[in-house]
Amino acid sequence: MSTNTLIEEITPTEVSHRINEGKLDSIIDVREHDEIAEGAIPGIHHIPLGELEDRLSEIDKSKEHILVCRSSARSGRAAEFLKGKGYKVKNMVGGMLDWEGDLERK
Template sequence: MEEIKTITTEELKKKLEAGEKPEMVDVREDHEVAMGMIPGAKHIKMGDIPAHLDYFDKDKEYIFICRSSGRSGNVCHYLHEQGYKVRNMVGGMLEWTGETE
């Protein structure tokens, strides 16, 4: 299996603090995102990703987020196979120390 690019929670936090606006997608369930999401992230549940492929642009890179980085990793592999640019946030929301909303 091809190696999927990753980003650490710290690297993502620095990007956001620097004013960057990366494309972030949170693939957790509704009750999980209710506890807080990274500001600017879009919520598309893992099971809904195949139905939302038209949301993704092959020219952009997307950072995928879940609780521990397992589900987001699965989503990354799936989208990578479809030709999308993806990056998995390692450690997930369990390791996120930045702001949430």
């Protein structure tokens, strides 16, 4: 581990249940534009990883955010970065590779 910051994880199934129960404030997908075009979790906020630092003003510090990418590696880095800035975050383990819920085309 390159950091001693422990990031909480959440499974795609847990994310799906929370969406269905209306208990999810924010999902941030850090994949690239072409990846999003193939399908994304409905209602996500799309901020590619490379744009995250420049777009912090779009992220509400009072809410919890679930970070998502293809496999959970980039979203893990994004979660570490945001946690270091004082945001409440969880990383969706397994990423979109493990997502079985609805998809929306962007």
